[in-house]
Amino acid sequence: MEIGESHLGNHLVLRPVGRLDNGTSADFQAYLVKALNAAGRDIIVDFSGINYVSSAGLRALMAASRLKPAGRRIAVAAAGQVVQEILTISRFHEVIPLFATVDAANEAWTDKTKPVATRSATPPHPPTVPVHFWGTRGSLAAPLNHNNTRGKIREALMAARDRQLRTPEAIDAFIERDLAFSVRGTFGGNTACVEIGTGGNEYMICDLGTGVREFGAKMMMQHGPARPQTYNVFLSHVHWDHIMGFPFFTPAYIPGNKIRIYSAHRSAREALLRQQSAPCFPVLFESLGATIEFIELETGQNYEIAGFTVSCIRQFHEGESYGYRFTKNGKVIVYSTDCEHKASVLDNSYPFVSFFRHADLLIFDAMYSLADAVSVKEDWGHSSNIIAVELAQLARVKKLAMFHHEPAYDDARIERVLGETIRYEEISREDHKVEVISAYDGLDLSV
Template sequence: MKVRFWGTRGSIPVSMTAQAVRAKLITALSGAAGVDLSSHEQVVSYVDRLDFATAGCFGGHSSCVQLETGGSEHIILDMGSGARPLAGHYLGQHGGKPQTYHVFMSHLHWDHIMGFPFFTPAYIPGNQLIIHSCHSEAEFAFRRQQAEPSFPVDFSLLRADIRFDVMEPGHDYAVAGLTVSAKKQRHGGDSYGWRFDDGKAVVVYTTDSEHDVGDLAERAAFADFFRQADLVIFDAMYSLAAAISVKEDWGHSSNIVGVELCQLAQAKRLCLFHHEPAYDDLQIAQILNETRRFEELTREGAPLEILSAWDGLEVVL
C-alpha cells in the first residue's frame, strides 16, 4: 500500500508568502559561502543537503490523502483543497476512462469538503464516486456548498454517478479489497477515524479528534483502534499545553498525545497531520524534532518512526 498526501493543513488552506520565500532564499544563500556552485550539478547537490524547512515546504492545501492499494478502484480520505491537484493526478493517469472512487470522510466541516467542487472526475460521465461517511447529513453538506450563491456550478450538474453511503462505527466493511472500520471521535459535530487493512498493512486516519488525557477508558479504546498499525495519520494541530488549556474543546490534539497513543498501541509509524495554518515551515520542523526527541525519551519497546506530513509526501508500506 502506498499513501500519498495531497493536503495536510488544518482549518483553512494557506499559501507561502513572498516574505517566507525570501527568508528561505536568504538562509540558503547564507549557508552557501565558500561552496562551489559553478555547475548545475553542484547547485543541486547543495540544495539536496539543506534541511527541509529551508529547501522544501510542508504545503498549504487542506486535508486530502490518497491510498494506493494496487487495485482498480481508488481510495481518497477527505476532500479538502488537496482534492484539486489529486484530480489532475488521476486524469493524467487515466484520462477519460471510467473509474471508481471511494471517498472516506472524517467529517463535514468546510475545510474537509471544499475541494470537492474542483475534483474533475465528478464532472465526467461514466465515473462512479461513492462517498462513505458516518454522517447522515453528508449529501446535504456536499450539495449545499455548491448551491447558489456559494458556487457557480450546482451539484445537479455533475455528470459522474455519485452516491452517499452512510456507515456505522464499530463495524467492519469490505471496500475495494480493504477491510474498513470507523471510530467516533471527540470533535464539534462529531468526526470519525478510519482504519484500513489490506491484509499486509494497516493505515489509521484520525484527524480532527480531541483526546481527554485523563480518560483512561477513551485512551485504551483509541490504542486498540491504532493497534499495531503500520501508519497512523494523526491530528497534531496543537502543542499539548495549548490543547489542554486555551484551546481545550477546540476539537484537536497534539504531537505528544499522538506519540503516547501510538506507543501504547505498538504502532510502527506516526505521521503528524492537520498542521496549524498559522505555523510556518520552521515551526512545523521544530515540532517534528521535538516529537522525535520525546519519543526517544519515553520509548520502552520498539522505536516509533515519526514523520510530519507535507503536500507530496509518499509513504510506502
C-alpha cells in the first residue's frame, strides 16, 4: 500500500492511500509500528486518502497503537464520512483520538496548555442506539465443554510457538491480531436474548432465552433490589429456547419492578405460566414479586414504546412466531428470528422485504445451510445464510447479524459459515453492500 510521509510541526504525518482491508492491513501495521519506533515523535495518521477500513484495518491500527513505545502518541485525522462512521461504530474514537483535520491534531498536540482533544474532536453524529447480544444460540443452550476450551488453548499455543511475546501488551496484540475469533473467543451458548438500549430509564429486550439470566444479573448489580426498574420484553414466540431464561431473571422476583411482556403471540401468558408450574419448576409464576403485564400486539400496527416506534409481522414457523421492527431517530433495528423463508418467493413483493427495508441492523435466523434448509430440514422453521443475504440485499439493509446459531456447530464452524456468507454477499452484490456479521454472546453494537 502507498503511504506518504511528511512533517507538520514536531509531528510525523503518515498518509496511507486506498482501502485498509485484509490485503493491506499487515503492511500498514508494520509500517506504522516501525515509524512509531524510529521517528521518536508522535504520529498523525492522515486518513483522507482512505476510502474504506475493514475490521482487519481496524485491528492493525489498534495493534500499532498498543505496540507503540511508552510516551509516544498516535492519532487519526481527516477521516472521510464512511471511515469516520466505521471508526465510531467500532468505538475506536474512545481509544485513539480522532481529529477533523491534520492541522487540528497538530494544534491540539502543540499547544501544551490545551488538553489533548479526544471525543470532543469527533464530528457530531446522530445519536446511536446501542444493541447488546445476551444470547445468540438457537433451539438449545450449547455451552463450551473442556475439550473445546483445551482445543482453543492448544491452537493459541501453536500459533505462538515461534513468537517473542515478552510483555502483556505484546500478548494482547498477538491475541487480537493473530488469533481467529473462534480461537480467542466464542460465539457463546446462551439462547436468544437481545437488549436494545432506549437511552432513557426503561429497558428493552427481545426474547427471554437463557441469555436473560446474565442480563438480570447485570441489572441487579447496577440497581440492586431497592431501585425498581421497568423492563419491556418483546417475545418472538413461546418455543422453549425463547422463554426458558425467564425463571432465572432475578428482577422478576423483586417487588416494585415492572415487566411488560409484549407479543402478538396469543399464548404468551399461558406458556410463561405453564413453564413455572409444578412439577417443572418450584416457584409459581403467580408468586413472582414483580408486577408483570402481558400486552397483546397486532400485526400491521405501529406502537410507541420506550421511545421507539414498534411494529410486528407474522413469520413462517410452526406454532407462530413474530418479527419486530424498531425505529428511533431514523435508525431501524429489525429482530426476526425463527422464520423459514422459502427461496422461490424472494422479490420486492415479498412482505418481509418491506418489513426489513433500510434496516440499519437486521438480526436474522440463519441457522442452516441452504442445502439443509431446502432438503432434510425443510419445514423445520428456520432459514439459511444465503436467504439472509438475498433478503438483506433486496431490502437494502446496512448490517446483517446472523443469529440463532445451530447448537451442533462449534465456533470454528460458525466462523467458517460467516466467512462464506461474507463471500456470498460479495458475489451476489449488485449495487448495495450489506455488512455481514455473526452475532455472539456479549457482542455490543452501536447502530
